[in-house]
Amino acid sequence: MNGIDKSMPTFAEICTVADKLRLSSGNTFSDQIVSDIYANAEQIAHKVVRSQMQTKANWETKVDDILTSRLFGYPIMLALLGMVFWITIEGANVPSGLLADAFFAFQEQLTIWFQAAAAPAWLHGVLVLGLYRGLAWVVSVMLPPMAIFFPLFTLLEDLGYLPRVAFNMDNLFKKCKACGKQALTMCMGFGCNAAGIVACRIIDSPRERLIAMLTNNFVPCNGRFPTLIAIATIFVGGAFASELETAVASMVITCLVLLGIAATFAASWILSHTILKGEPSSLVLELPPYRPPQIGAIIYRSLIDRTLFVLRRAVIMAAPAGAITWILANVYIGDMSIIGHLAALLQPLGHAIGIDGFILLAFILGLPANEIVVPILLMSYLATGQLMEFESLEELRQILVSHGWTWLTATCSMLFCLLHWPCTTTLLSVYKESGSAKWTFLSFLIPTIVAFTVCFIVAQSARALGLA
Secondary structure, eight states: OTTOOTTSOOHHHHHHHHHHTOOTTSOOHHHHHHHHHHHHHHHHHHHHTHHHHHHHHHHHHHHHHHHTOTTTHHHHHHHHHHHHHHHHHHHHHHHHHHHHHHHHHHHHHHHHHHHHTTOOHHHHIIIIIIIIHHHHHHHHHHHHHHHHHHHHHHHHHHHTOHHHHHHHHHHHHHHTTOOTTHHHHHHHHHHOHHHHHHHGGGOOOHHHHHHHHHHGGGSOOTTTHHHHHHHHHHHTGGGSOHHHHHHHHHHHHHHHHHHHHHHHHHHHHHHHTTTTOOOOOOOOOOOOOOOOOOHHHHHIIIIIIIIIHHHHHHHHHHHHHHHHHHHHHHOEETTEEHHHHHHHHHHHHHHHTTSOHHHHHHHHHTTTOGGGHHHHHHHHHHTOSSOOOOSOHHHHHHHHHHTTOOHHHHHHHHHHHHHSOOOHHHHHHHHHHHOOHHHHHHHHHHHHHHHHHHHHHHHHHHHHTTOO
16 A cells, blocks of 8 residues: 555545535535535626626617507607608719719710711610610619618618517518518518518518518519609699698608508418418517627628619619610601500500500510609600600609699509519519519519509599599
8 A cells, every 4th residue: 555645535435525515405515516606606797797787788678668669669660761761862862863964974975986986876776875875774763772771771780670670560460470570571672672582581481481572562662762752742742832842742652651561461461361371480589789880791781782783683684675665666667656556555454544555654664674664654755766864843744744644643653653563673583582483473463463453443433433
């Protein structure tokens, strides 16, 4: 036993000591050690971080009590949405005008080059007055609003507010047997419906993801807002004093937005009880803490991932549409252009839903991009053979009134603009996200049926009551 310290306790002696240290409650010595560790940690937490954490938790809880309450949650959502719209519309006017001036100035230079090259007139018409001019319209109208809306939307997302929106809307969507996250994709659709379709990836359930994609078009995108704003200002706001014109027009746009949201709920409910039956999935949503926005990440996500991504698809679709429109407006059969013949063919259908054949044709030719609907309509009315730009709303009002527009025409035009089929960029996004031609066709068919049905009911009711 040399080299061994006999004063050291043996294993049996250690076990005997441990047995003697058992608590009267029956807990072991190791349990007591763990309990002491937790007790010490709790004491340290009380001394070091408890007061700061409690203050932060109290602050966030009080804010959430307001933002997610049944009394204040929805008004705050509408107010923030209206503020984002107002900033987007007001802020986009100047850069849109500057872009349009720059693009159309370069068009003159292109014309000089074509003339110097002795290019035939038809080639100049197709490539410059058609393709390039249509492209210039789309970029100048789409880019500034998207460059403003998407950063604002991403800012709300980064601040942590958008999950609160989904929380507020979850109950309404659950009643439609849809997912509360659809509220986020719907909000994204206000900037661009194609971006809203891509945003549907956040919905885990394939059934609920399809419902969100099929109904996203019912919220107006920035391509439809210029048309809605112009008509609302001329035919509704113009009926009031000049100082009230903007406010009244804003109220009309807000009502249209609410109507689009109501159509989203109605269509979601119908789909979830027919071709997409199923029970709603539970929305497990952890409300993130409020945090300061990361400016660099916001700029990258909003401008690169969203704005340029959507704009690229729109350009691909809109460029050939401008060329085709020019051809239809400049090829004559008899004494009337192809556009004139098509408008005459569509006149009975257009009259039945409260508009005329030229308006309906403008929406059809505007399928690649909603931004070119009004220019196509002016080109058709004035028979100029190229996409037109109006200098003021008063000039537009005179043109429309001279071609038979009434309050019923304006109302049905706004309703049709709000509810009609998606643009080709959105349809392409549906196809890429769903991978199915069937769902892509349904995303076109459903809003088309809704738009024709609503406008038909409004027009026929007004005429039956002698109001038009």
